[in-house]
Amino acid sequence: xxxxxxxxxxxxxxxxxxxxxxxxxxxxxxxxxxxxxxxxxxxxxxxxxxxxxxxxxxxxxxxxxxxxxxxxxxxxxxxxxxxxxxxxxxxxxxxxxxxxxxxxxxxxxxxxxxxxxxxxxxxxxxxxxxxxxxxxxxxxxxxxxxxxxxxxxxxxxxxxxxxxxxxxxxxxxxxxxxxxxxxxxxxxxxxxxxxxxxxxxxxxxxxxxxxxxxxxxxxxxxxxxxxxxxxxxxxxxxxxxxxxxxxxxxxxxxxxxxxxxxxxxxxxxxxxxxxxxxxxxxxxxxxxxxxxxxxxxxxxxxxxxxxxxxxxxxxxxxxxxxxxxxxxxxxxxxxxxxxxxxxxxxxxxxxxxxxxxxxxxxxxxxxxxxxxxxxxxxxxxxxxxxxxxxxx
Numbered sequence: 467x468x469x470x471x472x473x474x475x476x477x478x479x480x481x482x483x484x485x486x487x488x489x490x491x492x493x494x495x496x497x498x499x500x501x502x503x504x505x506x507x508x509x510x511x512x513x514x515x516x517x518x519x520x521x522x523x524x525x526x527x528x529x530x531x532x533x534x535x536x537x538x539x540x541x542x543x544x545x546x547x548x549x550x551x552x553x554x555x556x557x558x559x560x561x562x563x564x565x566x567x568x569x570x571x572x573x574x575x576x577x578x579x580x581x582x583x584x585x586x587x588x589x590x591x592x593x594x595x596x597x598x599x600x601x602x603x604x605x606x607x608x609x610x611x612x613x614x615x616x617x618x619x620x621x622x623x624x625x626x627x628x629x630x631x632x633x634x635x636x637x638x639x640x641x642x643x644x645x646x647x648x649x650x651x652x653x654x655x656x657x658x659x660x661x662x663x664x665x666x667x668x669x670x671x672x673x674x675x676x677x678x679x680x681x682x683x684x685x686x687x688x689x690x691x692x693x694x695x696x697x698x699x700x701x702x703x704x705x706x707x708x709x710x711x712x713x714x715x716x717x718x719x720x721x722x723x724x725x726x727x728x729x730x731x732x733x734x735x736x737x738x739x740x741x742x743x744x745x746x747x748x749x750x751x752x753x754x755x756x757x758x759x760x761x762x763x764x765x766x767x768x769x770x771x772x773x774x775x776x777x778x779x780x781x782x783x784x785x786x787x788x789x790x791x792x793x794x795x796x797x798x799x800x801x802x803x804x805x806x807x808x809x810x811x812x813x814x815x816x817x818x819x820x821x822x823x824x825x826x827x828x829x830x831x832x833x834x835x836x837x838x839x840x841x842x843x844x845x846x847x848x849x850x851x852x853x854x855x856x857x858x
Contacts, residue, residue, distance in 0.1 A: 497535040498580045503528045505547070505587045507653065513544040513585070537577045542585075543570045549654015550587040557582040589653030593623045595633055597661045598815070603636035606659075609648070628653040635661055648760070658736075658801050662817065700727055705739070705798040705816040711823035714788040717749065718820050722798050723777045726770045732802040735767035735776075740797045745788060749781040756780065770802075784822060792822040 503510045515523040518538030546552040546569055554571045556564040558581050564573055575581065595604050597619040606615040606623075609630035615623060619635075632648040651657040708719035722739060726732050740762050741748075748758055756765050756778065767776050784794060798816045 496578045497537065497575050499532045499535060499540070499575070500580070500582045501527075501530045501532070501542070501585065502582065503585045503587070505550075506589065509547040509550075509587070511544040511546045511552075511585070511587070513542060516541040516543070535575055537575055539572065540575050541570060541572045542583060544585055545569070546587055549591075550589050553586045553588060555584045555586070557584065589628050590625045591628055591651045591653060592656040593626050593631060593651060594620065594656065594658045595623075596620045596658060597635060597663065599663065602663070604633055605636070606631055606633045626651060631657065631659075633659045635663075637663055655734075656801070656803075658799075660799050660815065662797060662815065700725075700813065701816065702727060702813040703737075703798055703800045703816045705796065705818040707818050707820050709820065711821045712784050712794075714784050714822060715786045717781050717783050718794070719779060719781050720796060720818060721777065721779045722816075723775055724767065724770065724800055725775045726772055728804065729772050730804065731772060732770045732804050733768070735770060735800055735802045737765040737767060737778075737798070737800045739763040739780075740799070741782070742795070745785055745792070745794055746782040747785065749783055752780055754778040784820075788822045790822055794820045794822070 499515070501513065501515075503513075510526065510528050512524070512526045515532065517523065517540060518536055523532060542554070544552060544554075551567070552569050554564075554566045554568070555562050556571065556573055558579065564571065571583070573581075593606070595606060595617065597604075600619050602619045604617060604619060604621070606617075607613070608615075608627075609632060610627065628651045630648060630650045634647075647659050647661070649657055649659070702725060704723050704725075706721050708721075712718050720739075722737065724735065724737065743761050748763060752758070752763065754765055754776075756763050758764075763780065765778060770776055782794070782796075788794075796818050798818070800814050
């Protein structure tokens with residue numbers, strides 16, 4: 467009996483020990499990690515979890531729960547979508563315990579604990595405000611929340627949210643320029659506002675400069691002429707028209723050409739041609755991927771190799787209400803990721819104008835015929851006048 471009692475006691479002890487060990491194992495293996503990706507454009511990354519013991523887990527799921535994790539050091543790495551910035555927040559018991567701006571986070575997992583890792587992708591871009599001439603006051607407004615930004619051209623704003631922006635230049639009322647420019651910033655890209663000011667013979671009042679020259683006892687001296695090879699770069703973009711004059715209701719063909727004069731490949735070239743929709747209509751279809759965006763025609767050129775050129779053409783129709791003496795003006799502008807634009811911004815813009823005439827400009831021999839007809843008519847009228855005087 468004693469032997470059976472001892473054996474029973476031993477079995478009970480072993481069972482109790484196994485129960486305790488199993489409970490501890492269950493507690494140790496009860497940790498969990500919930501991974502949640504957040505993206506405003508529903509694009510997510512591929513992530514890897516490095517676990518203790520050289521184990522790994524890979525996935526591209528938006529959300530995932532990893533259960534039965536052992537205690538130890540964990541590292542979560544992620545490849546973020548293009549154009550985004552990654553922010554990771556580790557939460558334990560509803561309280562953020564670690565925040566990282568980047569694509570990797572390392573943390574300790576304790577026994578029997580639960581964690582939540584939120585991976586957020588933030589999309590930003592760069593907005594530039596430029597003008598010719600420079601040093602002009604401007605105000606930029608975010609169309610999303612009404613925030614305003616002010617400065618003097620040229621100005622660069624980084625880490626801007628991908629929303630619409632509107633720019634107003636502080637210039638004289640009679641200067642020929644679109645007062646308010648409104649465009650949308652695409653995530654991970656660069657948005658450039660550009661304006662050329664034409665104010666007749668008067669100079670544009672610039673920021674920090676008096677519009678009227680200060681009096682002086684000395685006569686004004688001309689500044690020395692700069693070196694041509696430094697201050698007069700070759701034109702990177704050229705816009706031409708098929709004729710210099712057109713009648714109201716007539717069509718004109720415009721050509722836009724970009725030349726890569728650098729020794730490297732230009733990437734992500736944005737080409738924009740601005741026009742006044744009250745004076746012309748764009749004849750569809752547009753070629754080479756051209757699209758109409760408000761009062762602009764936009765093209766995108768992924769890359770342009772050194773020495774290579776890109777050319778497109780389109781047709782515009784002068785509106786019927788135009789009268790002789792009016793002038794159609796188009797401003798072509800281009801920008802690339804490389805630094806050539808920063809060196810020669812004036813070489814990346816080209817203006818082309820076409821006047822409204824009484825008679826269509828046909829060109830070549832037809833113009834000569836019109837001229838001869840006009841001279842012949844004048845000669846006939848003159849001859850008839852002389853003969854009439856002689857008869858009298």
